Amino acid sequence: MAGRVKILLSKLGLDVHNRGIITVAKALRDAGMEVIYLGNSLPEEIIKSAIQEDVDVIGVSSLGGAHLTLGSKLIEGAKREGIKDRVMFTIGGVFSSTDAEKLQQIGFDEVFEPGATREEIVSSILEFISSKAGR
Amino acid sequence: MPEEKSTTKEILQAKLADQERIPLYNSKALEKLREEFDQWKNTVVGKQDRENWYATPHTIIGSEIPREMLYTPLNNPGFDCMQDLGNSGQEPFTRGIHANMYRGREFTMRQLTGFGGPEDTNKRMKFMLEHGATGLNPLFDLPTIQMYDSDDPISEGQVGMSGVAIDSVEDMDLLFKDIPLDEVTVSLVTHYPSNTAILFPMYLALAERRGIPWDKLRGSVQNDITLEEVVRSGPEYIPPQDCFRIQCDNIEFIRQNVPQWNFVTYNGYNLREFGTSGITEMAVAVANAIGSIEDMIKRGHDVDWVAERVAFFWSPASDFFEEVARIRAVRRLWYRIMKYRFNAKSTRSMWMRCHVQTSGVSLMRQEPLNNIIRAAYHALASVFGGVQSLHVDSYDEAYSVPTEEAALLSLRTQQIIQAETGVTEVVDPLGGSFYVEALTNDIEGRILDEVDEIERMGGYVAAIEKGWLHRKIADHFYREQSMIERGDIKLVGYNIYKAPGGVPPIEVFQYPEGVEERQKARLAGLRKRRDNEKVGSALAELGEACKRKKNILPYSVECARVGCSEGEIFKVFKKAYGLWKPPMLW
Numbered sequence: 001m002a003g004r005v006k007i008l009l010s011k012l013g014l015d016v017h018n019r020g021i022i023t024v025a026k027a028l029r030d031a032g033m034e035v036i037y038l039g040n041s042l043p044e045e046i047i048k049s050a051i052q053e054d055v056d057v058i059g060v061s062s063l064g065g066a067h068l069t070l071g072s073k074l075i076e077g078a079k080r081e082g083i084k085d086r087v088m089f090t091i092g093g094v095f096s097s098t099d100a101e102k103l104q105q106i107g108f109d110e111v112f113e114p115g116a117t118r119e120e121i122v123s124s125i126l127e128f129i130s131s132k133a134g135r
Numbered sequence: 136m137p138e139e140k141s142t143t144k145e146i147l148q149a150k151l152a153d154q155e156r157i158p159l160y161n162s163k164a165l166e167k168l169r170e171e172f173d174q175w176k177n178t179v180v181g182k183q184d185r186e187n188w189y190a191t192p193h194t195i196i197g198s199e200i201p202r203e204m205l206y207t208p209l210n211n212p213g214f215d216c217m218q219d220l221g222n223s224g225q226e227p228f229t230r231g232i233h234a235n236m237y238r239g240r241e242f243t244m245r246q247l248t249g250f251g252g253p254e255d256t257n258k259r260m261k262f263m264l265e266h267g268a269t270g271l272n273p274l275f276d277l278p279t280i281q282m283y284d285s286d287d288p289i290s291e292g293q294v295g296m297s298g299v300a301i302d303s304v305e306d307m308d309l310l311f312k313d314i315p316l317d318e319v320t321v322s323l324v325t326h327y328p329s330n331t332a333i334l335f336p337m338y339l340a341l342a343e344r345r346g347i348p349w350d351k352l353r354g355s356v357q358n359d360i361t362l363e364e365v366v367r368s369g370p371e372y373i374p375p376q377d378c379f380r381i382q383c384d385n386i387e388f389i390r391q392n393v394p395q396w397n398f399v400t401y402n403g404y405n406l407r408e409f410g411t412s413g414i415t416e417m418a419v420a421v422a423n424a425i426g427s428i429e430d431m432i433k434r435g436h437d438v439d440w441v442a443e444r445v446a447f448f449w450s451p452a453s454d455f456f457e458e459v460a461r462i463r464a465v466r467r468l469w470y471r472i473m474k475y476r477f478n479a480k481s482t483r484s485m486w487m488r489c490h491v492q493t494s495g496v497s498l499m500r501q502e503p504l505n506n507i508i509r510a511a512y513h514a515l516a517s518v519f520g521g522v523q524s525l526h527v528d529s530y531d532e533a534y535s536v537p538t539e540e541a542a543l544l545s546l547r548t549q550q551i552i553q554a555e556t557g558v559t560e561v562v563d564p565l566g567g568s569f570y571v572e573a574l575t576n577d578i579e580g581r582i583l584d585e586v587d588e589i590e591r592m593g594g595y596v597a598a599i600e601k602g603w604l605h606r607k608i609a610d611h612f613y614r615e616q617s618m619i620e621r622g623d624i625k626l627v628g629y630n631i632y633k634a635p636g637g638v639p640p641i642e643v644f645q646y647p648e649g650v651e652e653r654q655k656a657r658l659a660g661l662r663k664r665r666d667n668e669k670v671g672s673a674l675a676e677l678g679e680a681c682k683r684k685k686n687i688l689p690y691s692v693e694c695a696r697v698g699c700s701e702g703e704i705f706k707v708f709k710k711a712y713g714l715w716k717p718p719m720l721w
Contacts, residue, residue, distance in 0.1 A: 096640075
């Protein structure tokens with residue numbers, strides 16, 4: 001795989017909890033990826049930044065309950081801007097398994113439930129990217 | 136440090152060195168015990184145990200303090216019963232702030248409630264009261280916490296989730312419909328100094344509308360700079376100096392005007408949950424409290440006038456005896472600080488009163504019913520520690536806000552401890568345990584060492600500005616994640632004893648529909664009905680007060696009275712103080 005994987009991370013909306021996303025950011029950087037962290041952002045800003053930075057992956061974090069409302073807006077925005085197929089979409093946070101399935105149906109490529117390890121997150125992102133490149 | 140004044144630790148060491156101590160243990164007896172103990176250790180104790188005499192419990196947000204295999208009087212040879220323990224309700228208050236503790240007054244069962252619109256949370260609060268809760272604890276949604284209106288574009292898709300949406304005094308009215316404010320005790324979970332200065336005035340304006348004098352109101356607010364500047368992620372922050380000033384404005388105004396209200400609940404909980412040890416949690420809260428009291432003195436107030444209503448908020452987690460010991464440790468430490476550093480005269484000033492919330496981050500998603508047991512142990516440790524008020528986290532913590540059933544179970548956890556176990560019939564039942572007293576001493580020393588570190592870098596606000604606390608937390612939680620993943624921290628059902636087939640899914644809370652639309656409609660209606668001239672001038676005067684560094688609360692109360700929305704008031708703060716960029720966490 002040529003070049004470093006570039007990933008944009010963001011808190012979805014006004015969610016205050018950033019322990020998880022910071023842990024993930026460090027883990028991804030330690031794994032050799034280029035990480036851009038936006039802090040708290042709304043879907044439109046996330047898409048805009050992702051296009052500007054030409055990222056491979058978008059990762060969002062939501063523990064505040066807005067994963068479906070804002071998560072679906074993010075995917076819709078991505079489709080509208082034509083980046084949905086080019087960019088990998090992942091999400092982590094606090095939500096039920098039912099909602100985790102819904103997030104996959106909406107279009108998230110990987111959904112990480114509480115308890116996901118850094119290894120799982122890093123390897124599933126790298127696997128997804130390389131399998132896409134192989135196509 | 137700018138001036139050559141002594142730190143709290145130095146003052147305490149000097150004052151305590153002066154005290155006459157009468158050791159409880161007879162020196163001859165101790166000698167004999169020493170002989171016997173060494174003999175026992177070399178003959179009865181196996182080699183393996185001798186070599187691994189210290190073991191460290193590894194728990195989420197634990198303090199990693201090594202423990203000996205067995206504790207004896209030798210761990211505390213200079214133990215002076217009256218100096219170190221006293222009796223309950225007596226200096227140094229190690230055993231409890233009241234002589235009779237739970238025989239006289241049960242711990243308040245104060246479960247958090249908050250979701251949807253004010254009418255939704257009103258219903259759940261009534262449900263909890265009907266089932267025996269003795270305190271209310273409404274928690275706000277993220278837009279409200281972060282100080283944006285429900286109709287602000289930044290709030291879209293998030294209104295009424297993970298807390299209740301409150302935009303104005305009219306929403307406060309709906310939240311407390313049919314709830315007599317002069318008869319209940321309400322912990323308004325206003326985390327930040329800024330949102331305390333916005334939301335508490337709405338509560339006060341509501342009391343006025345109902346003809347309830349402010350001196351009848353009982354309850355608390357959080358009002359902690361730690362929450363606004365350190366442990367939250369948010370789009371906009373005001374500078375720490377201004378945030379701290381608002382924290383002190385809140386303390387001053389509430390103390391002056393709402394005499395039965397607890398104007399601050401030093402954190403504590405959210406800091407530790409963010410990712411730090413129980414030691415740092417307490418050191419930060421204590422340093423913050425010291426800084427605030429110093430500020431009140433600078434403003435010309437008497438120490439006792441402020442300190443009588445200071446309160447704390449802790450996060451009891453899984454290392455059972457650490458939790459018991461550290462509540463006792465900080466209670467004794469706080470007494471010593473108030474007596475020897477601040478020369479408090481009133482007994483009340485020396486009490487470390489606290490509310491606790493059992494640790495959420497210690498609960499797991501996998502096999503969620505296990506969390507009922509975990510939280511029960513956290514709660515029991517708190518009761519052994521002698522806390523005044525409890526919230527027990529619910530088993531669906533890793534899924535969503537609690538269902539009614541889960542919330543009820545949390546309440547029952549408290550009630551079963553209180554009514555069925557008999558532990559509340561005896562004050563400080565673990566007092567005198569060789570282990571607990573040794574650990575209490577150890578932890579008190581560690582907390583004071585960290586307070587010293589904070590004071591030496593210029594005080595708590597400086598510690599925030601310099602990024603010291605941010606970096607410390609980020610290091611801690613990253614290291615903790617490694618420990619969890621390596622299995623050093625064992626979590627049943629997650630990394631040990633995993634159920635091969637998984638477990639059946641639990642019922643998860645569903646938010647009510649249409650909350651955002653309803654809130655937007657309410658705001659639109661309010662903005663039309665209110666006297667917008669009065670709104671404009673109230674906001675303008677608040678802005679002036681901010682710039683002139685006057686106590687902003689009277690102006691904020693006026694804003695609440697005339698129907699200003701939360702977002703409108705926060706805009707005034709931002710304009711007056713400018714924005715601050717917090718230190719990077721990575």
